[in-house]
Amino acid sequence: MYPATETIIPKYALDPEYTGANGTFMIKKAVGGINMIRSEFLLPHRKDYYFMVFVREGSSRHWIDMVPYTLKPDTFYFTVPHQVHLKEEAQPLIGMLIGFTEGFLALEGNGFLKQLPIIQNPHNGHELNLSPEDVTFLDSTLSRIHTEFSTKNNWQQGMLMAYMHVLLIHLSRLYTAQFNNSELVADRVILKKYLSKIEESYTELHEVAAYAELLNISAGHLSELVKQQSGKPAIAHIHERLILEAKRLLLHSEQSIKEIAFGLGFEDASYFNRFFKRITTRTPVEYRTAIREMYH
Numbered sequence: 265m266y267p268a269t270e271t272i273i274p275k276y277a278l279d280p281e282y283t284g285a286n287g288t289f290m291i292k293k294a295v296g297g298i299n300m301i302r303s304e305f306l307l308p309h310r311k312d313y314y315f316m317v318f319v320r321e322g323s324s325r326h327w328i329d330m331v332p333y334t335l336k337p338d339t340f341y342f343t344v345p346h347q348v349h350l351k352e353e354a355q356p357l358i359g360m361l362i363g364f365t366e367g368f369l370a371l372e373g374n375g376f377l378k379q380l381p382i383i384q385n386p387h388n389g390h391e392l393n394l395s396p397e398d399v400t401f402l403d404s405t406l407s408r409i410h411t412e413f414s415t416k417n418n419w420q421q422g423m424l425m426a427y428m429h430v431l432l433i434h435l436s437r438l439y440t441a442q443f444n445n446s447e448l449v450a451d452r453v454i455l456k457k458y459l460s461k462i463e464e465s466y467t468e469l470h471e472v473a474a475y476a477e478l479l480n481i482s483a484g485h486l487s488e489l490v491k492q493q494s495g496k497p498a499i500a501h502i503h504e505r506l507i508l509e510a511k512r513l514l515l516h517s518e519q520s521i522k523e524i525a526f527g528l529g530f531e532d533a534s535y536f537n538r539f540f541k542r543i544t545t546r547t548p549v550e551y552r553t554a555i556r557e558m559y560h
Contacts, residue, residue, distance in 0.1 A: 272517045272527070273348055275310040278363050288368035289424065291410050294357040296321075308350050308516035313365045314383065315349075316342045316435075317357075318402055324355035328390045330511050330555055338399045340392040340435065344385050348512045360406045364428075372425060382435040384456075387443040398438065405431050454479070455493040458486065459501060466505045467529045472498045507543050510536075514552040521548045 282290040294317075322335040327350040328343055335341070335357070343349065345366070369378050377383060394402065409427045412420060461475050469475060475498075476483040490498040506528055513524045525536035540548050 272513065272519060273308050273310055274304070275312050275346070276304070278313050278365065286367075288365045288371070289363070289413070291360065291362045291406070291413050293410065294322075294359050294361055296356045296358050305349065305351050306354065308348055310346050310348055311343065311363070312345050313363045314342070314344055316340065316362045318360045318362075318406055319357065320403075321358040322356065324357065325352045326350065327352070329388075329508065330515055331390065332558075333391060338394055340394060340402065340438075341390055342382060342385075342392070342435070343390060344383070348516050350516070360410065362406065362409070371421065377428065377432055379456075380432050380436040381439045381443075382432055385439075387439075389439065389443050392435065392438050392442060394438070398434075401434060402431075405434070452493045454481075454486070454489045458490055458498065462502055462505050466502060466509070467527065470502055470506070470529060472502070475502075503539075503543055507540065510540060510548065511551065511555070514548055515555045524548070 278287060278290055280287055282292050317340070319335050319337060319339050319341065321337050325332055325334045326341075327333070327348075329348050333341065369375075369383070372378075405427065409424065409431065412423050412427065417423070457479055458475060461478050465475075465478075469478075472487055473483040476486040479486060481489075487498040490496070490501065494501070509528060510524055513519055513527070517524075519527070521537065522533040525533040528536070530536040530539070537547055540546075540551070544551060546554065
């Protein structure tokens, strides 16, 4: 039995030094030093929280999953839990860092923030280009959040949540404009439930019918709704999640192809090879070689 994929690449929680009592939220200023960078973040890792960085000055290179980003001034970067991060080297950064957990979002009660595009990230984006007006707005809003978090006033949780509504709604507007997701159906309840179930079970369940059973809906009806709400066949979402995790492990782990295949729920490594090549046009070995050459 091979270990779960998330135990191969280490996963880190928010640093309690910066989160305060409840451990679900942190915001801190980056003021140009490099001593604040945890050494383990220079190796492939996952974060179990949402992590956002407003870069005022900085030019270091980072990888999110298989995509390299060279930081640009006056740009906003964001990630969601469990993606694979890698910082190539510790370099000075000026800006603001903010992190929060699923637990923080759950404090809101009605689930509104969890449904925003910047949190859902349907286009798997990580970078938002900003106008001068956006830079001014984010600088002001994040400074207010930082002050509120640091001063420990009465009703602090309510004020932080109010500011986070403002911040995340503004970022979601920028996300929608930049990634042009207007074609997505507004009411995507079934799709969201389906994707959530895939995230929970993709290493065990590879068929649409299995997820339909979990959702108490027929496989045919689920396929129809998912195609209507996403523009893609239901099976494509399962395959995309498997391929994403396979690519993460091929780049960031030293597991053999057989170990990766079994860890993702494939009983036959040769079938996994054929599956991977059919989706990506490369074998796993070819992909690993090419992506590592690009990285180095």
